[in-house]
Amino acid sequence: MNRPLDRGERASRPTPYPLEGVVSWNMNTTCNYRCSYCTQRFVDDRRQRAKDVDAFVAGLVGLPGDWEVKLSGGEPFRHPGFLDAVAAMVAGGLRVSVVTNFSDSLERLLRFAELTASRPGVLSASLHLEYADVGEFLTKAVAVQAAHAGSFNVTCVATRDVLPRLGELQRRFGEEGVRLKVQPEKQDRDVIEYTGDERTQLVALGGHNATGRVAPSFAGLPCWAGARSFILDHEGHAWRCYPARRQRTEYLGNLLDGTLLLHESARLCQYAYCNCTVPQERGMMNVSLGRDAQAPSAP
Numbered sequence: 001m002n003r004p005l006d007r008g009e010r011a012s013r014p015t016p017y018p019l020e021g022v023v024s025w026n027m028n029t030t031c032n033y034r035c036s037y038c039t040q041r042f043v044d045d046r047r048q049r050a051k052d053v054d055a056f057v058a059g060l061v062g063l064p065g066d067w068e069v070k071l072s073g074g075e076p077f078r079h080p081g082f083l084d085a086v087a088a089m090v091a092g093g094l095r096v097s098v099v100t101n102f103s104d105s106l107e108r109l110l111r112f113a114e115l116t117a118s119r120p121g122v123l124s125a126s127l128h129l130e131y132a133d134v135g136e137f138l139t140k141a142v143a144v145q146a147a148h149a150g151s152f153n154v155t156c157v158a159t160r161d162v163l164p165r166l167g168e169l170q171r172r173f174g175e176e177g178v179r180l181k182v183q184p185e186k187q188d189r190d191v192i193e194y195t196g197d198e199r200t201q202l203v204a205l206g207g208h209n210a211t212g213r214v215a216p217s218f219a220g221l222p223c224w225a226g227a228r229s230f231i232l233d234h235e236g237h238a239w240r241c242y243p244a245r246r247q248r249t250e251y252l253g254n255l256l257d258g259t260l261l262l263h264e265s266a267r268l269c270q271y272a273y274c275n276c277t278v279p280q281e282r283g284m285m286n287v288s289l290g291r292d293a294q295a296p297s298a299p
């Protein structure tokens with residue numbers, strides 16, 4: 001009979017090969033909002049976008065194996081070729097997901113749901129309280145969730161000002177059957193130093209994207225990012241994951257010029273903080289063995 005693996009053995013083994021890979025394509029830097037906590041607000045030019053969308057789609061469709069493309073930006077619905085790109089990717093056999101600030105018209109949001117119905121992905125709507133009206137947002141969320149065949153959720157950044165309101169907002173959205181997940185605020189791309197009380201509130205709200213942790217960390221554990229998930233920017237450059245792009249490490253090449261080279265296996269994570277929702281939610285590392293980089297140290 002096989003004996004159970006101890007923690008050290010589990011920590012050294014990658015999770016099972018992810019059959020469906022995920023590309024997080026930041027297709028533009030354009031956005032109609034200017035949120036105070038936006039990680040892109042220091043980008044020199046907020047008008048950049050993927051130009052040759054056909055070449056991107058051809059490159060993505062040509063990736064070996066099954067892939068999902070998660071579109072984000074900036075605000076992807078502001079890309080002038082957004083819905084055409086979605087239609088082309090679906091026609092090429094890709095699953096398409098999106099992260100949106102949900103400010104576009106109900107008609108265009110429903111069109112996204114319609115286009116992706118044959119192989120639906122995730123529609124994640126970000127509630128930006130500096131701009132959005134909660135009542136209007138929730139009405140739209142209920143309508144889009146009902147029309148979208150895949151999963152739907154709402155996220156909201158837990159700034160210090162917003163944190164006390166989030167429990168009530170979760171309850172209000174929950175009453176309408178809409179899941180609201182919280183995301184800790186980042187400044188300079190790291191989670192801000194919450195107080196002990198604030199951390200307790202955040203964990204009670206589910207932690208970062210319902211992971212139960214404020215600042216998840218998987219440093220030293222094998223992770224499939226770089227092999228079965230990667231970040232793609234509007235110029236075609238690819239990195240293993242968001243921390244890799246931020247630190248300009250583990251560059252994977254460019255999708256458009258034929259230099260993209262994905263890893264063949266899981267590799268050890270070398271980052272102190274993982275803000276990569278996709279690899280965490282798709283089992284690309286052993287999530288249960290991670291820790292919270294903001295948890296108080298054990299005595």
Ligand code: SF4
Nearest residue numbers: 031033034035038101
């Ligand atoms: S909606 Fe998103 S991309 Fe736009 S400013 Fe806010 S955080 Fe940044």
Ligand code: SF4
Nearest residue numbers: 223225241269274276
């Ligand atoms: S930061 Fe997250 S996604 Fe990146 S290698 Fe580490 S565990 Fe994987």
